[in-house]
Amino acid sequence: MKSLRLMLAGGLLAGWLPSAAAFNLDLNRLVDTVKDISTATKEFSPEEEKALGRQTAALLLGASPPVKDKAMQLYVNRVGRWLALHSGVDHVDWQFGVLDTASVNAFATPGGYVFVTSGLLARMQNEAELAGVLAHEIAHVVQQHHLKAIRKGAGISAGANILAELGSRNTRNDAAVQHLTGGIKEVLLRGLDKDDEYEADRLGIVIATRAGYDPLGLVSVLQMLSSVRADDDALALMFSTHPSAGARLDALDEVVGVRLDDYMTQPQQRARFVKKTASLRAKRE
Amino acid sequence: MKWQWMMAVLALAATAAGAESGSLARDSEVRKEPFNDAEVVASLPAQTAVDLVKRKGAWVEIQHGETRGWVRMLGVRVAPAEGKAPAGSGASGIDKLFNTARTGSSGTAVATGVRGLDSESLKNATPNEQALDSLAGQKADEGSARKLASEPPPLKSQEVPHLPTPAVFSQEGNQ
Helix, strand or coil: CHHHHHHHHHHHHHHHHHHHHHHHHHHHHHHHHHCCHHHHCCCCCHHHHHHHHHHHHHHHHHHCCECCCHHHHHHHHHHHHHHHCCCCCCCCCCEEEEECCCCCCEEEECCCEEEEEHHHHCCCCCHHHHHHHHHHHHHHHHCCHHHHHHHHHHCCCCCHHHHHHHHHCCCCCCHHHHHHHHHHHHHHHHCCCHHHHHHHHHHHHHHHHHCCCCCCHHHHHHHHHHCCCCCCHHHHHHHHHCCCHHHHHHHHHHHHCCCCHHHCCCCCCHHHHHHHCHHHCCCCC | CHHHHHHHHHHHHHHHHCCEEEEECCCEEEECCCCCCCCEEEEECCCCEEEEEEEECCEEEEEECCEEEEEEHHHEECCCCCCCCCCCCHHHHHHHHHHHHHHHHHCCCCCCCCCCCCHHHHHHCCCCHHHHHHHHHHCCCHHHHHHHHHCCCCCCCCCCCCCCCCCCCCCCCCC
16 A cells, blocks of 8 residues: 555656756746846845745635635634744744645645645644644745745746746736746645655644644644545645655654653643534534 | 435544554554553564554553553554555545535535645646735734633643754655
């Protein structure tokens, strides 16, 4: 079963390589057209990071709209914001959200947009699990993993000029927007570096523990994911863009050891989680 | 429909109760009590199928034949043992039942269920900035977050050092 999942992931990854190469060409050409390589090699500014994140977030919402339950959205934002207060960064304008889709996944974008799907939320048992997943995504933002992937995909430290362009001409037909949106799609479809996923697991667990949650919330979600059939359509994208849940559990087992034992009885907050996410379960016949 | 939904509820309840079967992720010493220095009552090899009885902090009580004792939570896997098909409906089945129920409640989707957020839908997606703007209304400020954390049982902030970076990852690393 496990090898099947690996083979599946490998096949999908290979299938995406040609389009990743196409993205390289596009972004390089775009940098050529703005004719200012010197500034293109600088780091992303917070504003540029936010603009890029906003495009990515809008794209995800274009694929799956937000769940129409404001109380649930606010609840997830409060949990996320509480976690973010323990992330070690204070300059990020965080926005959390629940996407209305049966697919099981969670996403982060540059600039502090973090989404969890209703399909994943419905499979969770308590707030510590939600915290584990949100903290993993927060870790991606803190470590700027997506920016790293975009730079890597472009073959250079691209972005600065393109994003300035994006900010000045906020129209959907603008060539820069088109190209950049394509590039963002590639990162979403290809996934991040596997090492960055492992790093987000380690940092995410620390953030959730610092925020006072049971440290094993993320582990519990990974246990659930590892027991799901590899050919389940709802998990196809998540499985193809992440190391297997079993490999992630093994990696955590290796580094956590007894280090978090003092925090293992911290709350899971099951009662309010069940209440706040009830609309995902309460169905009319 | 009603019967299917009940099955899903029962399956979820079974998971919640923690009465699950699992396996050992590595060669494990089974201890009499949930402590590192507790007496070792048995040594079991990796992949041994065990029943997961209950959790206590960093430990989980397991049962294997006549052997009962405690191993580390991170040392067990809830996943079905290698080679075995997931039991009956499995999580996949639950998800499908869940989908069916959702379709009924939304009144808009057809019987095939809600469109998934997969690679295909992402490739074809166009940005929805309006949805993003509407979400901004549910942002939480720091005060709101602190208020949630203070509700009993309160979430208490802790000083926790970073976990070490392992020297080598599994062979499944970067492509």
